[in-house]
Each structure stands twice: as C-alpha cells, then as structure tokens.
Amino acid sequence: MQLRSEGATVYQFEGGEPFMPTPAPIKDAMKRALDEDQTRYAPSSGIPELREAIAEKLRTRNRIPAHSKDVMVVNGGMQGLFGAFQSIVNPGDEVLLFSPYWTPIKDLVAHCQGRSVFVPTDEARARGFQQTLARYTTDRTRAIYYNTPQNPSGVVFTPEEAKAVAEFVQDRDLVVVADEAYEDLVYDGEHCSIASLDGMFERTISCFTFSKSYAMTGWRLGYAVATEPWMTGLRKATLYSSNGVSTPTQWAGLAALQIETSALADIREQYRQRRDLLLSGLNEIGLHCTPPAGAFYAFPDVSRINKDSREAADVLLNRAQVAAVPGIVFGAEGESHLRFSFSTSIETIEAGLDSLRRNL
Numbered sequence: 001m002q003l004r005s006e007g008a009t010v011y012q013f014e015g016g017e018p019f020m021p022t023p024a025p026i027k028d029a030m031k032r033a034l035d036e037d038q039t040r041y042a043p044s045s046g047i048p049e050l051r052e053a054i055a056e057k058l059r060t061r062n063r064i065p066a067h068s069k070d071v072m073v074v075n076g077g078m079q080g081l082f083g084a085f086q087s088i089v090n091p092g093d094e095v096l097l098f099s100p101y102w103t104p105i106k107d108l109v110a111h112c113q114g115r116s117v118f119v120p121t122d123e124a125r126a127r128g129f130q131q132t133l134a135r136y137t138t139d140r141t142r143a144i145y146y147n148t149p150q151n152p153s154g155v156v157f158t159p160e161e162a163k164a165v166a167e168f169v170q171d172r173d174l175v176v177v178a179d180e181a182y183e184d185l186v187y188d189g190e191h192c193s194i195a196s197l198d199g200m201f202e203r204t205i206s207c208f209t210f211s212k213s214y215a216m217t218g219w220r221l222g223y224a225v226a227t228e229p230w231m232t233g234l235r236k237a238t239l240y241s242s243n244g245v246s247t248p249t250q251w252a253g254l255a256a257l258q259i260e261t262s263a264l265a266d267i268r269e270q271y272r273q274r275r276d277l278l279l280s281g282l283n284e285i286g287l288h289c290t291p292p293a294g295a296f297y298a299f300p301d302v303s304r305i306n307k308d309s310r311e312a313a314d315v316l317l318n319r320a321q322v323a324a325v326p327g328i329v330f331g332a333e334g335e336s337h338l339r340f341s342f343s344t345s346i347e348t349i350e351a352g353l354d355s356l357r358r359n360l
C-alpha cells in the first residue's frame, strides 16, 4: 500500500477473493427483493426458501443427507466457523488442524479457550492419516478442522483420505469442523464432503460460503450444516450476535443457487487457465511449486530466495513490485513458502511474472 501510494505499480497476488464481479442474476435478485420490500426481520436461522434450496443442494451436489432444519444461514463462512467452534470446544479442549492452515482458525479455537494442535499435512499424506493423527491426539482432543480444498496450499484431500479421517474420528469419538469454502474450485481430483461418508453427518459441522463460488465476498453469506446437539450451539451463536443475515441478501443467495452447475464449470476453467499460467512461470523462475489441485492459490517454495518467508516477501516486493503473503502466517509448516493468489487478471499474472524474471 505504501509503494502504491508513492506511485509505484504493484503486481498484487496477496488477495483472497474471486477476480470477477458477482453474476448479474444474483444482483438482479437483490434489486427485486428491495423493490418487493423484502426488508423485514427474517428468522435468525434464515428464510425457509433459502434453507430448503440449500438442503436440496447439499443432498444432490454434496451427497450430505441434510434437511432444512439442519441448515443455518450465516454471515459468510467465517460466522459458520465461529459458531461451529463455539458449539464444540470447551476450555482446555484440543483441536487438530492440518498445517499449513487458514490463519483465523487458530484464533477461533483460542476464543473458546481451546488449544490448536498442528498436524503437518505433508506428514499425514506421506505416512498415512490414521497413524499421523494418532501421534497428535491426546485425551483432550475434541475435534478436527478439515479444510478441503485447502487455503493456502491448494491441497484437495482424496475420497480415500476423507475415509481415513472419518474412521479415525469415529474410533476416537471426535467431531469434525469441515470447511468447504472452495468446494467448486477443484482442478485435479474431486471434492468429497466428509459429512457424506457413513456415520459422519451426525458428527460433522460443515461450513460453506457463497463468497468464492459466486464471487460474493462482500455480501457476507454462507451456511453451516449440522445436527443436534451442535445445531443448538450454532443457533445461539448467530441469534445472540448478528441475529441473522440481511433479508434481501438471502433472496440473492437463492438466485445464486439457481445458477446452472455448467456456469460454475465455465468459471472453474477460467481459474484453471490462470493457475496453469502462474505455475509454469513460477517453476521456470525456479520458485518450485506443486500444482494446487484446488482453491486459487499457488504456494511455491521460495527458500532459494530466503528461507525466512517474511524476508522473501520483502525481496519480491522491493525488487520486483510483486506482493505475496509470507507462508509463516499459515503456521510453521508454511515457512519457506509464499502464497500467490491466481484469482486476478491474465494481464496481471503475465506482468508480475515478467517483473520476477527481470528482477529476481
């Protein structure tokens, strides 16, 4: 921001939101809702029409056996995750987080006076999930945060990996907080909702958002899915904080769910094109990067520039005016990496790579 205020061009790869505007049918639905005076209090769990449409989407697209009573409409993925941890974690409880992890999760756990325990994703994938999870589990372990596709690494857990986690969770009587914010952005493999697996619906709180799939980050709309006793905690967390999502926004959300899945596939192809362009450029420059199977981030190893990721980020910014996020903010396992978002224009990706080639 300082460089930009001094008039420099900065190639921005540090963000975390879709590159395109919200689709027109969603904006039209919002305008219609306002014209029709859909501006009064809604039930704090959400308008029935939206909860029903979400439940239908969960059954058909996610294979989660949910009904509208299991759905809570919330202010974005963040409020669902907040309520999920509030309803599960007691002081002193431990929560397992695959690391690198999305930064706010540690604070959401700490807010319940719980303790985050970091499970290196690489170790789990190399040595096996059950064996690795067992190594980090104690008699205080209460829950696992299960994010796929992952921010920041782009890892997409396979259905076999989901099954291994599910078996472990059932053996140890744990609860899962599933974060499926990037469910529609999978390039290699398939998205598997862990709550769709046998015996998992009743021990999972699944958190979804309209932010990434429908380019609705600023609208603050998402949903959490759970059965009792978790639903009571989720309901209270929303009722006594925001008391629900703005009513016209919910009607806009209903229109989003009516967008054909083929349109989502077209958007995914635009992301894939950006991913492939950024990946080949980074690898060519020597910033080694395994292809992210999902989400919209590349997470290259930058130890050839500096093992300290904050230093590496400074080098890129000062020499090449390229902004990226230091991997250390995503946990110790993120050190020596930088997070680049490829959710930007093709022109920005090309210009940023060109600047790296010339200045690194």
Ligand SMILES: Cc1ncc(COP(=O)(O)O)c(C=O)c1O
Binding pocket: 016, 075, 076, 077, 078, 079, 102, 147, 150, 151, 179, 181, 208, 209, 210, 211, 217, 221, 222
């Ligand atoms: C992994 C992950 N989960 C959840 C969210 C929450 O998004 P929102 O609160 O905009 O719905 C984000 C946003 O960046 C994310 O990266």
